[in-house]
Amino acid sequence: MTIAAVHVHRLVAPLHTPFVTALAHLTHVSTVVVEIVDRDGRSGFGEAPEVWTVTGSSLASSEACVSEVFAPLLVGRDADDLVENCRRVSGAVVGNEPAKAAVDIALHDLAAVRLGVPLVRMLGGSRLVVPTDVSLAAGTVDSLSRAAKSRAAEGFDVLKVKVGTDAVTDIDRVTAVRQAAGPEVRIRLDANQGWTPREAVRVIRSLEDVGMGVEFVEQPVAYRDVEGLAWVSDHVETPIMADESVFDVRDLVEVIRRRAADMINVKLAKSGGLSGARTLLELARAQGMGTILGSMLETEIGTGAAASLVAAYGTTMVSDLDAVWWLRRPAVVGGMRYQGAAVVLPDAPGLGISGLVAAEVREATEART
Known part of the structure; x- marks a missing residue:
């Protein structure tokens, strides 16, 4: 056909x-x-x-x-x-x-x-429910505190806090999120390249010193600064995740060679789709690196495909599949949906989109x- x-x-x-x-x-x-x-x-x-x-x-x-x-x-x-x-x-x-x-x-x-x-079954898996974190958009101490309290009340037990807009006040933002969310909620940080290496080390060490319990810090420095990423990894205890620094296998090999990060965030739009993403997950796993699958701001199509890959291949930590949660209304007919802090994949052919x-x-x- x-x-x-x-x-x-x-x-x-x-x-x-x-x-x-x-x-x-x-x-x-x-x-x-x-x-x-x-x-x-x-x-x-x-x-x-x-x-x-x-x-x-x-x-x-x-x-x-x-x-x-x-x-x-x-x-x-x-x-x-x-x-x-x-x-x-x-x-x-x-x-x-x-x-x-x-x-x-x-x-x-x-x-x-x-x-x-369903796509997940074609990929070799059977799960139709996949847990996700939820992002807290960068903002003021008060706005982040309110968002953290609301998301925790809705059942999200993994919060991804967007930082990197101001290293001087980022510590106060993370502290406010921790106080609002409580001790049981896992907190991860994403600086989106917003810090210099020295700023990253200063912020992360300060959070370590007060026992903030940060799960990991994602892409603290500029994507091309793999040497700076490695320097940060060497000078903090908190695991460091590469995101924008890794698009393809060549990028990941360089991160591995320099021991620049402990884990990676694989995204379909960076790696060229499911085929490239699977290769990155397998290479990272072979090297003992931590993995999550993330998404850009996408619809049920891209996020559903990413969730299907997580359901089939698995990742070492809860993945970042909250993109569709941000939509005001559905963008497609059918497809994935949310149930609390989880993505529910349709038990229908493919992505279930018509x-x-x-x-x-x-x-x-x-x-x-």
């Missing part, structure tokens, strides 16, 4: 609360949705979120990459030839990892739909036989 068409949609979905980090202030999810259709009319979905400060890919560049390169490459090919189709997509262009991820996820989704099984319902959907282009 051949691939008959590749549709590219632009989708914008509002958030219920601004998502603020050391890198950005976001009020909407902006993403390119790729829909791959076979000759029987069955569809598989994937997405390429626009995150300028991490991947550098825009909606326009992802649309162009999919419509001008990947669509002509795939239309007419056997939809069940999953490994070869994904390999061709991965090698067709340099960079453009979000666009690769969108097509890779859509190919996997379509393959699972054609088999009539269409798009976001506030703004514009079909940008398409390719078909």
Whole structure:
């Protein structure tokens, strides 16, 4: 059964609360949705979120990459030839990892739909419920304290605090979160590259000295400063996680070689999809590194695919799958949902998605036989 068409949609979905980090202030999810259709009319979905400060890919560049390169490459090919189709997509262009991820996820989704099984089962797993943390957007001491208290009351027992906006006052922010959330809630920090190495060591050591119980600190320094990341790791006791520093295997090998981090955050939009993410998880596991799977600000498509991979492969710590929690309303028909502090995957073929319902959907282009 051949691939008959590749549709590219632009989708914008509002958030219920601004998502603020050391890198950005976001009020909407902006993403390119790729829909791959076979000759029987069955569809598989994937997405390429626009995150300028991490991947550098825009909606326009992802649309162009999919419509001008990947669509002509795939239309007419056997939809069940999953490994070869994904390999061709991965090698067709340099960079453009979000666009690769969108097509890779859509190919996997379509393959699972054609088999009539949930994506997680096609990946080799059986769980349909996956725990997640929830992020606390960067803000004032008071706003973070209120958010921490609310999220803990809702049942979230792992809070990811966005810091890195001001090293001088970040200690006060984390202290306020701990006091509001209580001693049983796990707290992890994400500086999103916001500190210098010296600032990172100063902040982390101060938190260690007062027994704040931080689970780990994610990407404390600039993504290219792997030497600085290693220096921080060498000078603190708290585990250090690499995020923006690791897109692909070459990046991870360099982090391992320099012993720059204790763990990594694998994201589909950085690694080119499920295929690349699996390789990173396996390499990290072989090297004894800790792992979580995260997501950009995405819809149920990308987050559901990430959660499916976690359910099938597992990670060493609770993963970061809260992106859809930030949406004001569902962006798709069907798909994953939340139950307390967990992602619930649909017991339906593929990602369980039958269409798009976001506030703004514009079909940008398409390719078909």
